[in-house]
Amino acid sequence: MTDDIELNLTATPGPAAVATVTGEIDLHTAPSLRTRALELINQGHQHLILDLSGVGFCDSAGLGALIGIWHGAQDAGGSLTLAAIPDRLMRMLTLTGVDSLLPHYPTTADALTARRGAPDTA
Numbered sequence: 001m002t003d004d005i006e007l008n009l010t011a012t013p014g015p016a017a018v019a020t021v022t023g024e025i026d027l028h029t030a031p032s033l034r035t036r037a038l039e040l041i042n043q044g045h046q047h048l049i050l051d052l053s054g055v056g057f058c059d060s061a062g063l064g065a066l067i068g069i070w071h072g073a074q075d076a077g078g079s080l081t082l083a084a085i086p087d088r089l090m091r092m093l094t095l096t097g098v099d100s101l102l103p104h105y106p107t108t109a110d111a112l113t114a115r116r117g118a119p120d121t122a
Contacts, residue, residue, distance in 0.1 A: 004029065
């Protein structure tokens with residue numbers, strides 16, 4: 001496991017933000033990911049799309065961070081959408097039922113298209 005996780009803002013179409021996550025989401029990095037994602041939400045990007053294509057590993061702490069980010073987005077009147085989820089992480093989301101809680105799309109472009117068609121709840 002590494003101690004670094006990157007969260008890079010890649011697009012800001014209106015109240016939405018696309019952030020690319022790179023690294024391993026584990027016990028050591030999950031708190032940082034959650035904090036940084038919630039900062040984006042609190043900065044006015046209440047509809048957050050996380051591109052997870054660069055995530056090599058995610059454990060239960062990472063899953064908890066994703067759920068915490070979802071709660072933060074909901075509290076801000078927004079949403080959390082996942083995109084480009086690696087197969088291994090998608091299996092974990094499916095096994096835990098989180099895939100039914102969090103909208104997810106095969107690509108970031110698909111997630112943005114869906115977001116543009118969704119009503120703003122904020």
